[in-house]
Amino acid sequence: MKTLKFKFYQHKRNRYLKLTINAAGVIYNHCIALHKRYYRIWGKHLNCADLQKHISKLRKRNKFWQLVGSQAVQDICQRIEKAYQMFFKHNKKGVRPPNFKKVKKYKSFTLKQAGYKFFSGNRIKIGSKVYQFWDSQPIEGKVKTITVKRTPLGEMFLLVVVDNSNHAEIKSETKNGYEIEKRIKLSVGRTDLGCQQISESVLPCSSSVSTGKIAGFDFGIKTFLTCSEGFSIQSPQFFKQALNDVKKASRSLSKKRKGSNNWEKARKHLARQHEKVVNRRRDWFWKLAHQLTDLFDVLCFETLNLKGMQRLWGRKIGDLAFGEFIEILKWVSLKKGKLIVFIDQWYPSSKTCFHCGHVLKKLELNIREWRCPSCSSVNGRDENASLNIKRVGASTLELDGIRQVFAATVV
Structure with a gap:
């Protein structure tokens, strides 16, 4: 469809x-x-x-x-x-x-x-x-x-x-208690604990070139996406950029008599400001989704509690619009024949040391970097989480040489 x-x-x-x-x-x-x-x-x-x-x-x-x-x-x-x-x-x-x-x-x-x-x-x-x-x-x-x-x-x-009759049918099967949509076949050559390279990909409904790579991504408030391959992506925060224009248009509307011609003009002007924000954000999401799916064949993400995040951070989460980006990325990956893996919501990706597997009992949100008490390695919060997300996603797909860590959902 x-x-x-x-x-x-x-x-x-x-x-x-x-x-x-x-x-x-x-x-x-x-x-x-x-x-x-x-x-x-x-x-x-x-x-x-x-x-x-x-x-x-x-x-x-x-x-x-x-x-x-x-x-x-x-x-x-x-x-x-x-x-x-x-x-x-x-x-x-x-x-x-x-x-x-x-x-x-x-x-x-x-x-x-x-x-x-x-x-x-x-x-x-x-x-x-x-x-x-x-x-x-x-x-x-x-x-x-x-x-x-x-x-x-x-x-x-x-x-x-x-x-769309040209689109290949996707068959789902249940394995180890979670659902996998069979769209591509993967085999992997293991290089070390956290780095996998897919050596063969069969993409029957893909219109893009197969890269044979897998990556993990961690969503964040300060950084929109942190990739396990060593780069991060900042959100332009379009609503924050247009906030002054929105406030000005809203004040102008509040001064007009409701139902008058001037009120209708002011209402449309305010709606136009919001529409600009939505269009700019969606355009950026589509371009980012195409860039990521061109770079990687398998993209691993954490499952987010968007309602809980909205209650905590309010307008900030609405401006970042994680849910909208995920829906766009799902569509682009389906079109190109790529895989998206969502790990369990309660997996402690930030608190787990990627090098030795030690799990901290507590990690405050303001702590951006911490030292592992077991192996003494220094872990950046978002970078460490993205590496753990990548490992869990690879283990869910049962790639060669990778032991399953935690169940995830593949879409």
Whole structure:
């Protein structure tokens, strides 16, 4: 599966798409209200099929709701059902049930098998209207779904999910209690305890050159990534760079009367500042992901507790956006046929001496370098962690001459 993103031409006809999104938001809120009322009266969860039947009856009587296609209504009901199932399954972990949303902030609607038709000349028919979009890339493969999305700036985008038949299927197997996705075969020649060189790589779905190398990476607050091969990568911290502009735009918005034309201009200006930060950060992530996957065939990372880190460091973690980078790196590695290994979250990578294996009982965050009481070696906190992450990742793959240290997950 692959998602292609296109921007709609600016046209007065786009107001029908915006009206459809607003109608989808009204239907979404009505479904949430029905769920809450049903539980309050009967003490049970409302079935998704029953909800769809009820909404389809109401839709016949409400002309505004008819702007939303039946496929989009079905998708709304299914997404609400999925959100409730996640709440029932993970409510002890802090997952909350779906709640009401402001209609003006509702973002999109999705069509699956019907309700749209593509024409030549980068045009698409949605409902009874034909819209034109920027033909920035070819649509190759069978179209599975389309999503019309509205940004805070009011711009309209078309997201097309296609089934890329050229992509090789990835088979998963469970081994030693953890899951491995079989994508490449590795054999390794051991040189020393912490340095492995992959001598052969078979990359059936890779479009890049195989390097035969493996590396470990440690995420950090002061340093974005520390590599086991002796280099580190600093994050530009784009939000920190744009913080003054964001504050200025926010102050300007707070002085305007809500709902006025000047307030709307100030709101769009603030949204534009945030969008610049997001675009710059994502561009840097994509370039970094391609650079790392060009250098190494196997990349080993630690599993992060992002929610806990967000509570501790707040805006700093949001600016670094580790989770977004990991998702982009997964996609790039899948495209190039590379492997990403995630070691266990509780493995003490910083407290374990890479040279002798001694584990410290406690290591404060402000200590950036420490001496091992067992072998007297001096270990840099991040450098030592990256070397341990590399060793654990190599042992998980059972490379030649490397004993398994700790289970990890390969994606």
